[in-house]
Amino acid sequence: MKREEFDPKPAFQAQTSTKTPRKYQVILLNDDYTPMDFVVEILMNFFNMSGESSTQVMWQIHTKGRGKCGTYSKDVAETKVHLVNDYARNHEHPLMCIMEPYQNDS
Ligand code: TYC
Numbered sequence: 001m002k003r004e005e006f007d008p009k010p011a012f013q014a015q016t017s018t019k020t021p022r023k024y025q026v027i028l029l030n031d032d033y034t035p036m037d038f039v040v041e042i043l044m045n046f047f048n049m050s051g052e053s054s055t056q057v058m059w060q061i062h063t064k065g066r067g068k069c070g071t072y073s074k075d076v077a078e079t080k081v082h083l084v085n086d087y088a089r090n091h092e093h094p095l096m097c098i099m100e101p102y103q104n105d106s
Pocket of ligand 1: 028029030031032033034035036039058061062095096
């Protein structure tokens, strides 16, 4: 091979990503049946909120239709969503927990 034909770049370059991984927001949705105390208990036990913050967030969900519980990595958000929905179903409440990609401006 002539010197000028030699391409020093490897055909495949190992991905050394410096991008920060996407975060996800865990959200609770309002419904007409889940008791308020149960929602406060969920916020305290699964999202480590104080009694006061839990009560505020519960009221926000009750009046606005939805509320943020926290922002986590994908794995942690998925786990929280599963744990909360399973816990609610085991107690026969229709409470819905979902996750959404975190938007910086939201
Ligand atoms: N709206 C429910 C009620 O009046 C309370 C509630 C709050 C339910 C928050 C779900 O995510 C929720 N009992």
